[in-house]
Amino acid sequence: MVVPTYNEAENLPWIVGRLRTAEPTVDVLVVDDGSPDGTGDVADKLAVDDPQVSVVHRTAKAGLGAAYRHGFSVALAAGYDVIGEMDADGSHQPEQLHRLLDALADADLVIGSRWIPGGSVVNWPLARKALSVGGNVYARLALGIPVRDVTAGYRLFRRTTLEAIDLGTVESSGYCFQTDLAWRTSRAGLRIVEVPIEFVERVRGESKMDRRVATESLRRITAWGFTQRTRQVRDVLSKVTRASANGQARDRRTS
Template sequence: MSAADPTPVDGLGRVVVVIPTYNEAENLAWIVGRLRAAQPSIDVLVVDDGSPDGTGDIADELAAADPAVQVVHRTSKDGLGAAYLHGFRVALDAGYDVIGEMDADGSHQPEQLDRLLAALRDGADLVIGSRWVPGGAVVNWPLRRELLSRGGNLYVRLLLGVRVRDATAGYRLFRRTTLEKIDLETVQSTGYVFQTDMVARTLAAGLAVREVPIEFVERVRGDSKMSGSVATESLRRITAWGVRERTQRVRTALRRQR
């Protein structure tokens, strides 16, 4: 991937949005088209995990037609976090100043990306498009799904002590300096818990995290990758991780008192 001649985004430099895909043939061209129309100065990096439905071929066609679109093909499906980590490394190597996250299914509206960009210009190191701050909303979600998300985020706040309302959200912008400071090589989370891990690491590094309200729209085409078992596994991993982190903090505090 080359970022040699991208168009700088006012006040932010070169910006790319990473879109991970697995079986998103129905949505990819639609969401990339919307993103390019809403933010013509922003590049797109599709990271496809070997989709058997032809998503990778569609991504290649988009890249052939638009130099602002690039594609990374992975041969295995290792989880959302693994795909993002791969995309982040590629984008950092290419010299981008800002690296974003966006789902391929349309749940994150490209037309609202300007809200995240504005918050980054105001000095944030990580900006999260949040469903659960005032002004945020979800569309077409059943009550059970909303309660699961709200409850999961409350659990994260209580367990990890992070003052973020939507730590599991996947609509984000990172400064390059943020990703460099939190040391991506030490990130081991590969599933959906990756999002929470990245928030906690950013805060632990003393960096500024800001949430801006977005309207999250449930996908209308294709199958959701989130299920009850996936959510349960994420909470299990957050629990183990949180207990380990808290234990380490207590041990550190006790050593300092000696």
């Protein structure tokens, strides 16, 4: 599991301990973006004490997507066939990881979903729930993705999935990274399965989500959707033109 961190010194030992207890066979890769609170040092100590924990140190905070891309690349180079992602703040409960692992038998990408039957969120105000649901509906309609929680960050990818979507060409660095990879997986014709999870709002530390991050996601999704719809219209017009030309050719041969 790739776990990106920035100022999560208080949460990291807690969440890694829960993960190693819940799924003892799962390795953990912490990707720290130069946290000033010493998260990198905490991660190094965890790695010294547990050979199934490793750490990647990045020099600057470059966004969630950039951290995940780096972590995925390291995991792919190490030969892992299944690569996952989860937050370090406890929002994604390690005790529910088995649901994702079980679903991977029939999927190329498994998403722990808040917005399918059985899924839920804890300690979110109504306004934030409405924003998340609305954002997911917008992304689903704009991009044509058959996923209810396209922004979710609790996931398992097959190695072959990350290779098929050409991870090296992914440019999104913020939270829209999650939407980007789900969209690419869908466009590649791969199977996406959602399983219900209980998402728990962090109780320690500060959320990294802000208005700027949300605005970037909306802007990128809108641009992607416009590009996709334009391509679809162009393809339809091209087919109509070819069909018309073929019909005229048949008419000439008949006459």
